[in-house]
Amino acid sequence: MVVEIDLSDAEVDRIFRALADATRRDIVERVLTGEQSVSALADRYDMSFAAVQKHVAVLERAGLVTKHHRGRERLVRGNPDTIRRVQHLLDRYERLWRARIDALDALLAAPPSTPPATTPVPEQE
Amino acid sequence: MVVEIDLSDAEVDRIFRALADATRRDIVERVLTGEQSVSALADRYDMSFAAVQKHVAVLERAGLVTKHHRGRERLVRGNPDTIRRVQHLLDRYERLWRARIDALDALLAAPPSTPPATTPVPEQE
DNA sequence: AATTTCTACAACCATTTGGTTGTACGTTAA
DNA sequence: TTAACGTACAACCAAATGGTTGTAGAAATT
Numbered sequence: 001m002v003v004e005i006d007l008s009d010a011e012v013d014r015i016f017r018a019l020a021d022a023t024r025r026d027i028v029e030r031v032l033t034g035e036q037s038v039s040a041l042a043d044r045y046d047m048s049f050a051a052v053q054k055h056v057a058v059l060e061r062a063g064l065v066t067k068h069h070r071g072r073e074r075l076v077r078g079n080p081d082t083i084r085r086v087q088h089l090l091d092r093y094e095r096l097w098r099a100r101i102d103a104l105d106a107l108l109a110a111p112p113s114t115p116p117a118t119t120p121v122p123e124q125e
Numbered sequence: 126m127v128v129e130i131d132l133s134d135a136e137v138d139r140i141f142r143a144l145a146d147a148t149r150r151d152i153v154e155r156v157l158t159g160e161q162s163v164s165a166l167a168d169r170y171d172m173s174f175a176a177v178q179k180h181v182a183v184l185e186r187a188g189l190v191t192k193h194h195r196g197r198e199r200l201v202r203g204n205p206d207t208i209r210r211v212q213h214l215l216d217r218y219e220r221l222w223r224a225r226i227d228a229l230d231a232l233l234a235a236p237p238s239t240p241p242a243t244t245p246v247p248e249q250e
Numbered sequence: 251a252a253t254t255t256c257t258a259c260a261a262c263c264a265t266t267t268g269g270t271t272g273t274a275c276g277t278t279a280a
Numbered sequence: 281t282t283a284a285c286g287t288a289c290a291a292c293c294a295a296a297t298g299g300t301t302g303t304a305g306a307a308a309t310t
Contacts, residue, residue, distance in 0.1 A: 009147040016145035021268085022134040032221045039286055051269055053287075058267095072277040072286050080222040087215050090208055096157045097205040146298085164256055176299055178257075183297095197256050197307040 007085055011063070015086055018062035023047075024055050031065055032078035041076065132210055136188070140211055143187035148172075149180050156190055157203035166201065 007015070018024055027041055042052040056076055059065045063082040068075045132140070143149055152166055167177040181201055184190040188207040192199045 012150070013145050013147060016141050017267095020138050020141035020145055022138060023268095025134075025137070028218065029221060032218060033225045037286075042286095047268090048270065049287085050271080050289085053289090054268070074287065078218075078222060080219065083215055083218050083222070087212065087219070090212050090215070093153065093157060093208050094205065094212070096154060097203060097208070100158050142297095148298095162256075172298090173300065174257085175259085175301080178259090179298075199257065 014062040018058050018064055024059055027055060028064055028078055031076045035075045035077040037073040037075055139187040140207060143183050143189055149184055152180060153189055153203055156201045160200040160202040162198040162200055
């Protein structure tokens with residue numbers, strides 16, 4: 001199964017914003033280990049049912065969870081694909097950082113008689 | 126060098142919120158590959174200097190960048206430690222997911238003569 | 251000394267966010 | 281059939297966000 005590789009800026013915005021709230025992160029954790037109804041989730045938090053409903057909606061719009069019908073309930077389930085995509089994003093940041101560190105190391109390792117100013121970095125992207 | 130392992134909810138809030146903006150993510154990428162002054166950054170974006178200054182402040186409060194003095198300039202530099210901590214957070218999410226999948230797999234692998242209705246999931250919490 | 255550059259910060263504004271309560275509707279249970 | 285449960289959604293509100301302009305100070309340039 002091929003998953004989408006690239007995410008638009010707006011999608012990434014929604015994902016990070018969705019994760020920028022402790023209640024929503026907690027919901028994600030819960031539904032990753034097992035789907036739960038909205039009201040079952042709402043029982044866990046000290047806020048109204050409608051507030052939890054809104055949090056779930058934010059997570060759903062970000063693609064972090066999905067909802068399914070079962071009778072009168074709506075079961076919320078975590079979507080690990082989106083989690084994985086965020087990890088790839090952060091991996092990219094780390095690669096950028098490492099490339100820079102490697103370049104600085106190369107500079108320091110090079111003898112001062114041969115300044116490597118022409119090719120400081122393997123020039124990716 | 127030992128880095129902090131745990132982050133408070135408020136810290137994680139700030140980090141994810143800081144990353145929930147395309148301009149700020151772009152700034153992070155730029156300063157991970159090499160430090161830049163605030164005005165050099167501001168030249169890159171179609172908004173006022175003050176707006177970019179605010180974005181940098183948000184990133185700084187989240188611990189994603191640091192600022193250093195050089196004459197009248199303030200050099201902005203990426204902080205990979207924080208990036209790494211976010212990765213660890215997401216790793217945790219993935220482990221939770223995998224644990225659940227493994228449990229379901231174990232259920233499916235069990236012979237039908239032993240109905241697993243009593244323990245559908247390893248009952249966490 | 252005067253001017254320009256880089257930064258800091260306050261004040262303001264429109265929009266979004268995160269919460270509330272209230273109403274309505276489909277589904278299950280008595 | 282009636283009542284209770286689970287959900288959806290609108291309306292409202294306070295606070296935060298993301299932008300602006302304007303003022304001021306420190307450092308560099310002329």
